[in-house]
Amino acid sequence: MKTRLAVVGAGYWGKNLLRNFHAIDGVEIAYVSDMDPTVRDRIGQQYPESKVVETTAPIFEDASVDAVVVATETPNHFAVAEQSLLAGKHTFVEKPLAQRSDQADRLAALADREGCKLMTGHLLMYHPAFEHVAQLIKSGTLGDLYYMYSTRVNLGIIRTAENAFESLAPHDLSVALWYMGTDVMGISATGASYLQDGIHDVVFATVTFDSGRIAHLHTSWLDPHKARSITVVGSEKMAVIDDVASTEKVRIYDKGVNIKIGEKRHAEYGQAMNIRSGDIQIPHIQN
Structure with missing residues (x-):
């Protein structure tokens, strides 16, 4: 039936x-x-x-x-x-x-x-590129998750019944809740209306989680760029999803900072930390 x-x-x-x-x-x-x-x-x-x-x-x-x-x-x-x-x-x-x-x-x-x-x-939760990064997080490939930020901007489509955050941010909020995996402790946002009274054209928001992780979201339909990207930063590796790219939507950066203070309470910067920069991996992801 x-x-x-x-x-x-x-x-x-x-x-x-x-x-x-x-x-x-x-x-x-x-x-x-x-x-x-x-x-x-x-x-x-x-x-x-x-x-x-x-x-x-x-x-x-x-x-x-x-x-x-x-x-x-x-x-x-x-x-x-x-x-x-x-x-x-x-x-x-x-x-x-x-x-x-x-x-x-x-x-x-x-x-x-x-x-x-x-x-x-929330269609990004079923997008192969976003699912791939979710698996990297779950497997520990990125290490301890620190933070993520998203950019979802374009020139248009300008709405009259909802603001840019309501129109664009739900995608990235759903990903943030999915990836961060802990309870939300607070949300702050600021935005401005330029084209229509009371309807925000640009909004910046930060979501704080009880784990100490944060997610920052930038949404706008009044921007010279067309960008739909999310960057996830971990202790071992970092991942960037570029949803505008026709191919190579995900890049994994073997970059980070190694802390090696040991038992010393004070150390010079060069002794305490070193910046690690390794390979960039572009996985093949089936659409």
Whole structure:
């Protein structure tokens, strides 16, 4: 029996989710909902076997729908996901899950109560390059993890219903929580709005973990560079993931600082530490 799926929001990113779910064996796209009539017309032509509707009411009233994909604009994620879970549907929500922590807690509690699966589209956790570095961390290849930092910047796409951090940072936050592997102790952030009042175009944030590790995130849609990179620094080696690169997405640097003070309480810099610089490894990673 096929899983009957409904997609809510088939615009900029929703159309990609729709295409990918449609390609999965055992999945039937029962409904597609979008408020934009031009989107509905396009979807109706591309997926004539699916019911294309303007509102979500038919989806949540149809007991035969097993799961819902939420790909609306960010401010609507919580409300649509809440309706879906209350209707007893397994729910996939494009990132971010919600705009407030209490909303995210509410959705998690609802999923538990209703016995539904709730998943957020943190796609980097399934990206081969990021999985490769996760294995390096787990195996101890990088040594003791110190810190990581990410850069996710570009000129555009400029949003009007969410800020640059809400739009871009969930990817890197999910990786930070995955890689650091310990509880968050604090978060600080600063940003600024230049193009639209109240909507931050650039945000710098630092996440502190109880292990002493930190993760620093830089997000902006007002930048001359297109960069999507993460650097992870360990005591033995360092890893850089460049998601913009078409090939050679991961580089492992055999670099670090060896401390050799021993029992001396005081030592000259040259005696106490030496900088190690070895090979750079570029692993072959199957896409």
